[in-house]
Amino acid sequence: MGNNIRSLRSYLMQRLLISLYLLWIVSTVVGYFATINYANQPYDLVLLQRANAVAEQLKLGSGHEQLDVIPILPDGSELGMPDRVLYTVTDSEGRKLAGNGNTLRPLSYRRDRPGPLFSNGEREGQKTRMVSLTFNSNGNILQLHVSETTQQRQALIRGILANIVIPQLLLTLIALAVVWYGLKQGLRPLDRLRNEVLNRRRDDLRQLDGSKAPAEVRPLIDAVNDLLERLKQVIAAQQRFVADAAHQLRTPFAGLKTQSELALRTDDPGRKQHALEHIHTSTEHGIRLVNQLLALARNEPGGQDTGNFSSLNLNQLAQECTVNWVQMALEKNIDLGYEGASSPITVQGDANSLMEMLNNLIDNAIRYTPVGGHITVGVKAAPEGAELSVEDNGPGIEPQHRERVFERFYRILGSGQSGSGLGLSIVAEVAKRHGAELTLDTGSNGRGTRITMRFPLKHSSDIEAY
Numbered sequence: 001m002g003n004n005i006r007s008l009r010s011y012l013m014q015r016l017l018i019s020l021y022l023l024w025i026v027s028t029v030v031g032y033f034a035t036i037n038y039a040n041q042p043y044d045l046v047l048l049q050r051a052n053a054v055a056e057q058l059k060l061g062s063g064h065e066q067l068d069v070i071p072i073l074p075d076g077s078e079l080g081m082p083d084r085v086l087y088t089v090t091d092s093e094g095r096k097l098a099g100n101g102n103t104l105r106p107l108s109y110r111r112d113r114p115g116p117l118f119s120n121g122e123r124e125g126q127k128t129r130m131v132s133l134t135f136n137s138n139g140n141i142l143q144l145h146v147s148e149t150t151q152q153r154q155a156l157i158r159g160i161l162a163n164i165v166i167p168q169l170l171l172t173l174i175a176l177a178v179v180w181y182g183l184k185q186g187l188r189p190l191d192r193l194r195n196e197v198l199n200r201r202r203d204d205l206r207q208l209d210g211s212k213a214p215a216e217v218r219p220l221i222d223a224v225n226d227l228l229e230r231l232k233q234v235i236a237a238q239q240r241f242v243a244d245a246a247h248q249l250r251t252p253f254a255g256l257k258t259q260s261e262l263a264l265r266t267d268d269p270g271r272k273q274h275a276l277e278h279i280h281t282s283t284e285h286g287i288r289l290v291n292q293l294l295a296l297a298r299n300e301p302g303g304q305d306t307g308n309f310s311s312l313n314l315n316q317l318a319q320e321c322t323v324n325w326v327q328m329a330l331e332k333n334i335d336l337g338y339e340g341a342s343s344p345i346t347v348q349g350d351a352n353s354l355m356e357m358l359n360n361l362i363d364n365a366i367r368y369t370p371v372g373g374h375i376t377v378g379v380k381a382a383p384e385g386a387e388l389s390v391e392d393n394g395p396g397i398e399p400q401h402r403e404r405v406f407e408r409f410y411r412i413l414g415s416g417q418s419g420s421g422l423g424l425s426i427v428a429e430v431a432k433r434h435g436a437e438l439t440l441d442t443g444s445n446g447r448g449t450r451i452t453m454r455f456p457l458k459h460s461s462d463i464e465a466y
Contacts, residue, residue: 008187008190009183009184009187012183013176013179013180013183016176016179017176020172020175020176021172023172024168024169024172027168028161028164028165028168031161031164031165031168032157032161035157035160035161035164036157038160039153039156039157039160040129040153043129043150043152043153043156044118044129044131047118047129047131047146047148048116048131050073050085050146050148051087051116051131051133051144051146052133053071054071054073054087054144054146055133055135055144057069057071058071058089058098058144060089060133060135060137060142060144061135061136061137061142062137063137063138065137065142067089067097067098068098070100071087073085073086073087073100074148076149081152082149082151082152083148083149083150083151083152084148084149085146085147085148086099086100086101086103086123086146086147086148087099087100087101087144087145087146087147088100088101088102088103088104088144088145089142089143089144089145090103090104090105090142090143090145091140091141091142091143092106092107092140092141092142092143093106093107094106094107094143097142099145101145101147103130103145103147105132105143105145107134107141107143110132110134114134116131116132116133117131117132117133118130118131118132119132121147123147123149126149126150126151127149127150127154128147128148128149128150129147129148129150129153130145130146130147130148131145131146131147132144132145133146186214189214189217190217193208193209193210193221196208196209205228205231205232205235206228207225207228207229208221208224208225208228210222210225252282252283252286253282253286255278255279255282256279256282256283256286259275259276259278259279259282260275260279262275263275263276263279308350309348309349309350310348310349310350310351311346311347311348312346312347312348312349312351312354313344313345313346314344314345314346314347314354314379314386314388314455315340315341315343315344315345315379316344317351317354317355317358318338318340318358318377318379318388319338319340321355321358321359321362321377322336322338322358322362322377324359325359325362325363325366328366329366329375332366332369332371333371333372334366334369334371334372334373334374334375335373335374335375336362336366336374336375336377337374337375337376337377338376338377338378339376339377339378339379339380340378340379340380341379341380341381343381345379345380345381345386347385347386347434347455348434349434349455350433350434353430353433353434354430354434356426356430357426357427357430357431357453358377358388358390360424360426360427361390361427361451362375362377362390364424365390365391365392365394365449368392368394368395368449369392369393369394369448370394370395373392373393373394373448374392374393375390375391375392375393376389376390376391376392377389377390378390378391382454384454384456385454385455385456386454386455387452387453387454387455388452388453388454388455389450389451389452389453390450390451391443391444391448391449391450391451392443392448392449393443393445393447393448394448394449395448396442396443396447396448396449397440397449424451427451427453431453434455435455435456436453436454436455436456437453437454437456438451438452438453439451439452439454440452
Protein backbone atom coordinates (compact mmCIF):
# COMPACT_ATOMS: atom_id res chain seq x y z
CA MET A 1 0.00 0.00 0.00
CA GLY A 2 1.40 3.38 -0.94
CA ASN A 3 2.20 6.08 1.57
CA ASN A 4 -0.48 8.78 1.27
CA ILE A 5 0.84 10.95 4.12
CA ARG A 6 1.33 14.50 2.85
CA SER A 7 3.66 17.00 4.47
CA LEU A 8 1.96 20.20 5.56
CA ARG A 9 5.00 22.18 4.38
CA SER A 10 4.97 20.60 0.92
CA TYR A 11 1.18 20.99 0.69
CA LEU A 12 1.36 24.72 1.48
CA MET A 13 4.34 25.20 -0.86
CA GLN A 14 2.51 23.43 -3.67
CA ARG A 15 -0.57 25.61 -3.19
CA LEU A 16 1.47 28.80 -3.02
CA LEU A 17 3.58 27.80 -6.02
CA ILE A 18 0.49 27.18 -8.13
CA SER A 19 -1.05 30.48 -6.98
CA LEU A 20 2.10 32.47 -7.70
CA TYR A 21 2.51 30.78 -11.10
CA LEU A 22 -1.08 31.58 -12.09
CA LEU A 23 -0.63 35.13 -10.83
CA TRP A 24 2.53 35.49 -12.94
CA ILE A 25 0.73 34.16 -16.04
CA VAL A 26 -2.20 36.53 -15.55
CA SER A 27 0.14 39.44 -14.91
CA THR A 28 2.12 38.61 -18.07
CA VAL A 29 -1.01 38.42 -20.23
CA VAL A 30 -2.39 41.67 -18.81
CA GLY A 31 1.02 43.31 -19.23
CA TYR A 32 1.23 42.11 -22.83
CA PHE A 33 -2.05 43.69 -23.87
CA ALA A 34 -1.32 46.85 -21.87
CA THR A 35 2.08 47.06 -23.57
CA ILE A 36 0.52 46.72 -27.05
CA ASN A 37 -1.96 49.47 -26.20
CA TYR A 38 0.65 51.88 -24.88
CA ALA A 39 3.14 51.06 -27.65
CA ASN A 40 0.55 51.69 -30.37
CA GLN A 41 -0.44 55.12 -29.09
CA PRO A 42 2.75 57.05 -30.03
CA TYR A 43 3.26 55.12 -33.26
CA ASP A 44 -0.38 55.64 -34.24
CA LEU A 45 0.07 59.36 -33.62
CA VAL A 46 3.14 59.42 -35.90
CA LEU A 47 1.28 57.37 -38.53
CA LEU A 48 -1.65 59.84 -38.42
CA GLN A 49 0.75 62.77 -38.81
CA ARG A 50 2.26 61.10 -41.89
CA ALA A 51 -1.18 60.52 -43.35
CA ASN A 52 -2.06 64.19 -42.84
CA ALA A 53 1.26 65.18 -44.46
CA VAL A 54 0.48 62.97 -47.49
CA ALA A 55 -3.04 64.44 -47.70
CA GLU A 56 -1.57 67.93 -47.58
CA GLN A 57 0.93 67.16 -50.34
CA LEU A 58 -1.82 65.68 -52.50
CA LYS A 59 -4.18 68.57 -51.56
CA LEU A 60 -6.95 66.11 -50.79
CA GLY A 61 -10.28 67.78 -49.99
CA SER A 62 -9.31 71.05 -51.66
CA GLY A 63 -11.13 70.32 -54.92
CA HIS A 64 -7.83 70.73 -56.75
CA GLU A 65 -6.17 67.42 -55.88
CA GLN A 66 -2.72 66.70 -57.27
CA LEU A 67 -2.76 62.90 -57.34
CA ASP A 68 0.31 62.71 -59.56
CA VAL A 69 2.53 64.03 -56.79
CA ILE A 70 4.61 61.29 -55.21
CA PRO A 71 5.15 61.86 -51.45
CA ILE A 72 8.46 60.87 -49.95
CA LEU A 73 7.83 58.04 -47.44
CA PRO A 74 10.16 55.63 -45.59
CA ASP A 75 10.85 52.53 -47.66
CA GLY A 76 12.47 50.48 -44.85
CA SER A 77 15.97 50.78 -46.18
CA GLU A 78 17.24 53.16 -43.51
CA LEU A 79 18.89 51.67 -40.41
CA GLY A 80 16.91 53.79 -38.00
CA MET A 81 13.65 53.35 -39.92
CA PRO A 82 13.14 49.63 -40.70
CA ASP A 83 9.44 49.98 -41.43
CA ARG A 84 8.11 50.62 -44.95
CA VAL A 85 5.24 53.09 -45.42
CA LEU A 86 2.75 52.83 -48.34
CA TYR A 87 -0.26 54.90 -49.27
CA THR A 88 -3.31 54.43 -51.48
CA VAL A 89 -5.96 56.92 -52.61
CA THR A 90 -9.33 55.43 -53.57
CA ASP A 91 -12.78 56.70 -54.34
CA SER A 92 -15.91 55.85 -52.37
CA GLU A 93 -16.26 52.55 -54.27
CA GLY A 94 -12.74 51.48 -53.37
CA ARG A 95 -11.21 52.03 -56.81
CA LYS A 96 -7.56 53.04 -56.72
CA LEU A 97 -6.82 56.56 -57.87
CA ALA A 98 -3.18 56.95 -56.82
CA GLY A 99 -0.48 55.60 -54.52
CA ASN A 100 2.21 52.92 -54.21
CA GLY A 101 0.04 50.60 -52.11
CA ASN A 102 -2.79 48.27 -52.98
CA THR A 103 -5.32 48.90 -50.20
CA LEU A 104 -8.70 48.88 -51.99
CA ARG A 105 -11.66 49.27 -49.66
CA PRO A 106 -15.10 50.68 -50.33
CA LEU A 107 -16.35 53.44 -48.10
CA SER A 108 -18.90 51.08 -46.54
CA TYR A 109 -16.21 49.30 -44.53
CA ARG A 110 -16.03 52.34 -42.21
CA ARG A 111 -19.64 51.71 -41.10
CA ASP A 112 -20.28 55.44 -40.76
CA ARG A 113 -17.41 55.86 -38.31
CA PRO A 114 -16.00 59.39 -38.73
CA GLY A 115 -12.44 60.55 -38.26
CA PRO A 116 -9.24 58.49 -38.53
CA LEU A 117 -9.82 54.75 -38.59
CA PHE A 118 -6.96 52.47 -37.49
CA SER A 119 -6.77 48.77 -38.36
CA ASN A 120 -4.31 45.87 -38.36
CA GLY A 121 -3.39 43.85 -41.40
CA GLU A 122 -0.70 41.79 -43.12
CA ARG A 123 1.33 42.35 -46.26
CA GLU A 124 3.88 39.97 -47.78
CA GLY A 125 4.07 38.00 -44.55
CA GLN A 126 4.60 41.09 -42.42
CA LYS A 127 2.14 42.60 -39.94
CA THR A 128 1.00 46.11 -40.77
CA ARG A 129 -0.81 49.01 -39.10
CA MET A 130 -2.98 51.28 -41.25
CA VAL A 131 -4.90 54.54 -40.81
CA SER A 132 -7.72 55.59 -43.13
CA LEU A 133 -8.92 59.18 -43.70
CA THR A 134 -11.81 60.56 -45.77
CA PHE A 135 -11.99 63.85 -47.70
CA ASN A 136 -14.86 65.63 -49.51
CA SER A 137 -13.81 66.89 -52.92
CA ASN A 138 -16.53 68.67 -54.91
CA GLY A 139 -19.19 66.26 -53.56
CA ASN A 140 -17.03 63.19 -54.07
CA ILE A 141 -15.59 61.21 -51.16
CA LEU A 142 -11.92 60.34 -51.42
CA GLN A 143 -10.17 57.85 -49.12
CA LEU A 144 -6.53 57.89 -48.08
CA HIS A 145 -5.03 54.68 -46.66
CA VAL A 146 -1.53 54.91 -45.16
CA SER A 147 -0.01 51.68 -43.77
CA GLU A 148 3.35 50.77 -42.32
CA THR A 149 5.01 47.56 -41.15
CA THR A 150 5.27 47.07 -37.37
CA GLN A 151 8.90 46.05 -36.81
CA GLN A 152 9.61 49.06 -34.62
CA ARG A 153 6.42 48.53 -32.68
CA GLN A 154 7.23 44.84 -32.08
CA ALA A 155 10.75 45.67 -30.97
CA LEU A 156 9.37 48.20 -28.50
CA ILE A 157 6.78 45.72 -27.23
CA ARG A 158 9.42 43.02 -26.75
CA GLY A 159 11.63 45.44 -24.88
CA ILE A 160 8.83 46.57 -22.60
CA LEU A 161 7.71 42.98 -21.97
CA ALA A 162 11.28 41.93 -21.17
CA ASN A 163 11.49 44.73 -18.63
CA ILE A 164 8.16 43.61 -17.10
CA VAL A 165 8.16 39.79 -17.30
CA ILE A 166 11.76 39.13 -16.22
CA PRO A 167 11.53 41.28 -13.05
CA GLN A 168 8.16 39.71 -12.28
CA LEU A 169 9.67 36.25 -12.65
CA LEU A 170 12.55 37.20 -10.38
CA LEU A 171 10.12 38.66 -7.84
CA THR A 172 8.08 35.45 -8.00
CA LEU A 173 11.18 33.35 -7.31
CA ILE A 174 12.16 35.65 -4.46
CA ALA A 175 8.61 35.44 -3.09
CA LEU A 176 8.81 31.64 -3.20
CA ALA A 177 12.09 31.69 -1.30
CA VAL A 178 10.65 34.09 1.29
CA VAL A 179 7.49 31.98 1.64
CA TRP A 180 9.52 28.79 2.00
CA TYR A 181 11.65 30.37 4.71
CA GLY A 182 8.54 31.78 6.40
CA LEU A 183 6.86 28.37 6.38
CA LYS A 184 9.99 26.77 7.76
CA GLN A 185 10.12 29.27 10.61
CA GLY A 186 6.35 29.19 11.14
CA LEU A 187 6.22 25.39 11.36
CA ARG A 188 9.23 25.16 13.65
CA PRO A 189 7.00 25.09 16.79
CA LEU A 190 5.22 22.07 15.30
CA ASP A 191 8.58 20.38 14.70
CA ARG A 192 9.56 21.05 18.30
CA LEU A 193 6.22 19.70 19.48
CA ARG A 194 6.62 16.58 17.36
CA ASN A 195 10.13 15.96 18.68
CA GLU A 196 8.90 16.46 22.22
CA VAL A 197 6.23 13.80 21.74
CA LEU A 198 8.60 11.40 19.96
CA ASN A 199 11.22 11.67 22.71
CA ARG A 200 8.78 11.03 25.54
CA ARG A 201 8.66 7.80 27.50
CA ARG A 202 5.72 5.53 26.80
CA ASP A 203 4.20 6.20 30.23
CA ASP A 204 4.67 9.99 30.08
CA LEU A 205 1.18 11.49 29.79
CA ARG A 206 2.05 15.06 30.74
CA GLN A 207 0.18 17.75 28.83
CA LEU A 208 1.82 19.32 25.81
CA ASP A 209 3.14 22.86 26.06
CA GLY A 210 1.22 24.94 23.53
CA SER A 211 2.36 28.36 24.74
CA LYS A 212 4.77 28.81 21.82
CA ALA A 213 2.59 27.18 19.20
CA PRO A 214 0.68 29.24 16.58
CA ALA A 215 -2.85 30.25 17.51
CA GLU A 216 -4.28 28.03 14.75
CA VAL A 217 -2.62 24.96 16.29
CA ARG A 218 -3.56 25.60 19.91
CA PRO A 219 -7.10 24.14 19.60
CA LEU A 220 -5.52 20.91 18.35
CA ILE A 221 -3.02 20.92 21.24
CA ASP A 222 -5.85 21.58 23.69
CA ALA A 223 -7.81 18.66 22.25
CA VAL A 224 -4.74 16.39 22.52
CA ASN A 225 -4.17 17.54 26.10
CA ASP A 226 -7.80 16.80 26.92
CA LEU A 227 -7.40 13.33 25.40
CA LEU A 228 -4.19 12.79 27.42
CA GLU A 229 -5.97 13.81 30.61
CA ARG A 230 -8.85 11.43 29.96
CA LEU A 231 -6.40 8.68 29.05
CA LYS A 232 -4.51 9.35 32.27
CA GLN A 233 -7.72 9.02 34.26
CA VAL A 234 -8.65 5.77 32.51
CA ILE A 235 -5.19 4.30 33.08
CA ALA A 236 -5.24 5.41 36.73
CA ALA A 237 -8.67 3.83 37.16
CA GLN A 238 -7.44 0.60 35.60
CA GLN A 239 -4.35 0.55 37.77
CA ARG A 240 -6.44 1.26 40.87
CA PHE A 241 -8.89 -1.44 39.86
CA VAL A 242 -6.14 -4.02 39.35
CA ALA A 243 -4.49 -3.11 42.66
CA ASP A 244 -7.79 -3.25 44.56
CA ALA A 245 -8.78 -6.51 42.89
CA ALA A 246 -5.43 -8.10 43.70
CA HIS A 247 -5.70 -6.93 47.30
CA GLN A 248 -9.25 -8.25 47.72
CA LEU A 249 -8.61 -11.56 45.98
CA ARG A 250 -5.58 -12.26 48.12
CA THR A 251 -7.71 -12.94 51.24
CA PRO A 252 -10.00 -15.70 49.84
CA PHE A 253 -7.12 -17.32 47.97
CA ALA A 254 -4.96 -17.26 51.09
CA GLY A 255 -7.80 -18.91 52.99
CA LEU A 256 -8.16 -21.55 50.27
CA LYS A 257 -4.44 -22.29 50.43
CA THR A 258 -4.41 -22.54 54.23
CA GLN A 259 -7.49 -24.78 54.46
CA SER A 260 -6.35 -27.02 51.60
CA GLU A 261 -2.93 -27.50 53.26
CA LEU A 262 -4.69 -28.32 56.52
CA ALA A 263 -6.92 -30.87 54.82
CA LEU A 264 -3.92 -32.49 53.15
CA ARG A 265 -1.96 -32.80 56.40
CA THR A 266 -4.69 -34.36 58.56
CA ASP A 267 -6.22 -37.82 58.49
CA ASP A 268 -9.06 -36.86 60.82
CA PRO A 269 -12.33 -36.99 58.80
CA GLY A 270 -13.89 -34.33 61.04
CA ARG A 271 -11.04 -31.87 60.52
CA LYS A 272 -11.04 -32.61 56.78
CA GLN A 273 -14.75 -31.88 56.65
CA HIS A 274 -14.25 -28.65 58.56
CA ALA A 275 -11.47 -27.61 56.20
CA LEU A 276 -13.59 -28.44 53.15
CA GLU A 277 -16.42 -26.31 54.51
CA HIS A 278 -14.03 -23.40 54.92
CA ILE A 279 -12.73 -24.01 51.38
CA HIS A 280 -16.30 -23.94 50.10
CA THR A 281 -17.02 -20.69 51.94
CA SER A 282 -13.83 -19.03 50.65
CA THR A 283 -14.62 -20.22 47.13
CA GLU A 284 -18.11 -18.70 47.27
CA HIS A 285 -16.65 -15.47 48.61
CA GLY A 286 -14.04 -15.44 45.83
CA ILE A 287 -16.63 -16.13 43.13
CA ARG A 288 -18.86 -13.36 44.44
CA LEU A 289 -15.93 -10.96 44.58
CA VAL A 290 -14.87 -11.81 41.02
CA ASN A 291 -18.42 -11.35 39.77
CA GLN A 292 -18.64 -7.98 41.49
CA LEU A 293 -15.29 -6.91 40.05
CA LEU A 294 -16.45 -7.87 36.58
CA ALA A 295 -19.72 -6.00 37.10
CA LEU A 296 -17.79 -2.95 38.27
CA ALA A 297 -15.45 -3.14 35.25
CA ARG A 298 -18.39 -3.41 32.85
CA ASN A 299 -20.01 -0.27 34.24
CA GLU A 300 -16.91 1.89 34.57
CA PRO A 301 -16.47 4.84 32.14
CA GLY A 302 -15.18 3.37 28.92
CA GLY A 303 -16.27 -0.13 29.83
CA GLN A 304 -19.42 0.08 27.74
CA ASP A 305 -21.05 2.96 25.94
CA THR A 306 -24.72 3.80 25.68
CA GLY A 307 -25.01 2.29 22.20
CA ASN A 308 -26.60 -0.89 23.57
CA PHE A 309 -29.30 0.96 25.54
CA SER A 310 -32.86 -0.01 24.73
CA SER A 311 -36.35 0.81 25.95
CA LEU A 312 -37.02 -1.09 29.19
CA ASN A 313 -40.13 -1.50 31.33
CA LEU A 314 -38.68 -0.47 34.69
CA ASN A 315 -41.78 -1.80 36.47
CA GLN A 316 -41.38 -5.30 35.08
CA LEU A 317 -37.58 -5.37 35.50
CA ALA A 318 -37.74 -4.36 39.18
CA GLN A 319 -40.55 -6.79 39.93
CA GLU A 320 -38.74 -9.76 38.37
CA CYS A 321 -35.55 -8.90 40.22
CA THR A 322 -37.39 -8.57 43.54
CA VAL A 323 -39.04 -11.99 43.13
CA ASN A 324 -35.59 -13.61 42.81
CA TRP A 325 -34.71 -12.47 46.36
CA VAL A 326 -37.92 -13.50 48.10
CA GLN A 327 -36.58 -16.89 49.19
CA MET A 328 -33.45 -15.41 50.79
CA ALA A 329 -35.58 -12.78 52.56
CA LEU A 330 -37.91 -15.49 53.90
CA GLU A 331 -34.95 -17.47 55.24
CA LYS A 332 -34.07 -14.41 57.35
CA ASN A 333 -37.73 -13.72 58.20
CA ILE A 334 -37.67 -10.39 56.35
CA ASP A 335 -40.73 -8.97 54.63
CA LEU A 336 -39.58 -8.13 51.07
CA GLY A 337 -42.26 -6.19 49.23
CA TYR A 338 -42.67 -4.45 45.89
CA GLU A 339 -44.63 -1.29 45.16
CA GLY A 340 -44.90 -0.60 41.44
CA ALA A 341 -46.49 2.19 39.47
CA SER A 342 -50.05 1.89 38.24
CA SER A 343 -48.80 1.76 34.64
CA PRO A 344 -45.55 0.53 33.07
CA ILE A 345 -42.68 3.03 33.05
CA THR A 346 -40.30 2.99 30.10
CA VAL A 347 -36.67 4.11 30.41
CA GLN A 348 -33.62 3.88 28.17
CA GLY A 349 -30.98 1.63 29.67
CA ASP A 350 -29.03 -1.62 29.81
CA ALA A 351 -31.11 -4.41 31.36
CA ASN A 352 -28.12 -6.40 32.63
CA SER A 353 -26.54 -3.42 34.36
CA LEU A 354 -29.82 -2.37 35.97
CA MET A 355 -30.39 -5.94 37.20
CA GLU A 356 -26.87 -6.01 38.71
CA MET A 357 -27.52 -2.67 40.39
CA LEU A 358 -30.85 -3.75 41.86
CA ASN A 359 -29.45 -7.13 42.97
CA ASN A 360 -26.71 -5.33 44.90
CA LEU A 361 -29.19 -2.94 46.51
CA ILE A 362 -31.51 -5.75 47.64
CA ASP A 363 -28.61 -7.94 48.78
CA ASN A 364 -27.18 -5.04 50.76
CA ALA A 365 -30.57 -4.36 52.34
CA ILE A 366 -31.09 -8.03 53.32
CA ARG A 367 -27.61 -8.20 54.89
CA TYR A 368 -28.15 -5.18 57.13
CA THR A 369 -31.87 -5.55 57.94
CA PRO A 370 -32.46 -7.43 61.21
CA VAL A 371 -34.70 -10.47 61.52
CA GLY A 372 -38.34 -9.50 61.34
CA GLY A 373 -37.61 -6.34 59.40
CA HIS A 374 -39.04 -5.26 56.08
CA ILE A 375 -37.65 -4.09 52.72
CA THR A 376 -39.60 -2.28 50.03
CA VAL A 377 -38.60 -1.99 46.37
CA GLY A 378 -40.51 0.81 44.68
CA VAL A 379 -40.94 2.19 41.16
CA LYS A 380 -42.92 5.32 40.37
CA ALA A 381 -43.22 8.09 37.83
CA ALA A 382 -41.97 11.51 38.92
CA PRO A 383 -42.22 14.91 37.17
CA GLU A 384 -38.49 14.84 36.44
CA GLY A 385 -38.45 11.20 35.23
CA ALA A 386 -38.65 7.66 36.57
CA GLU A 387 -37.74 6.79 40.16
CA LEU A 388 -36.46 3.46 41.50
CA SER A 389 -35.89 3.01 45.24
CA VAL A 390 -34.97 0.37 47.82
CA GLU A 391 -35.89 1.11 51.45
CA ASP A 392 -35.25 -0.93 54.61
CA ASN A 393 -35.79 -0.46 58.33
CA GLY A 394 -32.33 -1.59 59.34
CA PRO A 395 -29.83 0.32 61.49
CA GLY A 396 -29.28 2.91 58.75
CA ILE A 397 -26.08 4.67 57.75
CA GLU A 398 -24.63 7.52 59.75
CA PRO A 399 -24.39 10.84 57.86
CA GLN A 400 -20.57 10.85 58.04
CA HIS A 401 -20.46 7.55 56.13
CA ARG A 402 -23.11 8.28 53.47
CA GLU A 403 -20.72 9.82 50.96
CA ARG A 404 -18.02 7.18 51.37
CA VAL A 405 -20.17 4.05 51.19
CA PHE A 406 -20.21 4.41 47.39
CA GLU A 407 -16.40 4.21 47.28
CA ARG A 408 -14.81 0.91 46.29
CA PHE A 409 -13.98 -1.51 49.08
CA TYR A 410 -15.21 0.89 51.76
CA ARG A 411 -16.92 -0.85 54.65
CA ILE A 412 -18.29 0.57 57.88
CA LEU A 413 -16.39 -0.89 60.82
CA GLY A 414 -18.47 -2.74 63.40
CA SER A 415 -21.31 -3.53 61.02
CA GLY A 416 -20.92 -7.24 61.72
CA GLN A 417 -21.49 -8.16 58.08
CA SER A 418 -19.07 -9.75 55.64
CA GLY A 419 -18.66 -8.36 52.18
CA SER A 420 -16.24 -6.88 49.70
CA GLY A 421 -17.42 -3.28 49.84
CA LEU A 422 -18.17 -3.26 46.11
CA GLY A 423 -21.96 -3.48 46.07
CA LEU A 424 -22.74 0.22 46.39
CA SER A 425 -19.77 1.09 44.12
CA ILE A 426 -21.44 -0.93 41.37
CA VAL A 427 -24.71 0.92 42.09
CA ALA A 428 -22.93 4.28 41.75
CA GLU A 429 -21.25 3.33 38.44
CA VAL A 430 -24.52 2.06 36.95
CA ALA A 431 -26.28 5.27 37.97
CA LYS A 432 -23.52 7.38 36.44
CA ARG A 433 -23.60 5.37 33.22
CA HIS A 434 -27.37 5.88 32.91
CA GLY A 435 -27.14 9.59 33.75
CA ALA A 436 -29.30 9.00 36.84
CA GLU A 437 -29.21 10.86 40.14
CA LEU A 438 -28.33 8.64 43.11
CA THR A 439 -29.32 9.68 46.65
CA LEU A 440 -29.06 8.02 50.06
CA ASP A 441 -31.47 9.12 52.81
CA THR A 442 -33.02 7.93 56.02
CA GLY A 443 -36.09 5.72 55.63
CA SER A 444 -39.61 7.15 55.58
CA ASN A 445 -40.24 6.20 59.26
CA GLY A 446 -37.15 8.04 60.46
CA ARG A 447 -34.96 4.93 60.57
CA GLY A 448 -33.27 2.57 58.14
CA THR A 449 -31.92 3.49 54.72
CA ARG A 450 -33.56 4.59 51.49
CA ILE A 451 -31.46 4.58 48.27
CA THR A 452 -33.12 6.25 45.29
CA MET A 453 -32.12 6.30 41.62
CA ARG A 454 -33.85 8.97 39.51
CA PHE A 455 -33.65 8.51 35.73
CA PRO A 456 -33.72 11.72 33.69
CA LEU A 457 -36.71 12.51 31.49
CA LYS A 458 -35.10 12.98 28.05
CA HIS A 459 -38.18 12.67 25.85
CA SER A 460 -41.88 12.88 26.38
CA SER A 461 -42.09 9.19 25.51
CA ASP A 462 -39.72 8.11 28.27
CA ILE A 463 -42.70 7.52 30.57
CA GLU A 464 -45.51 5.79 28.77
CA ALA A 465 -48.80 4.29 29.85
CA TYR A 466 -49.51 0.97 28.19
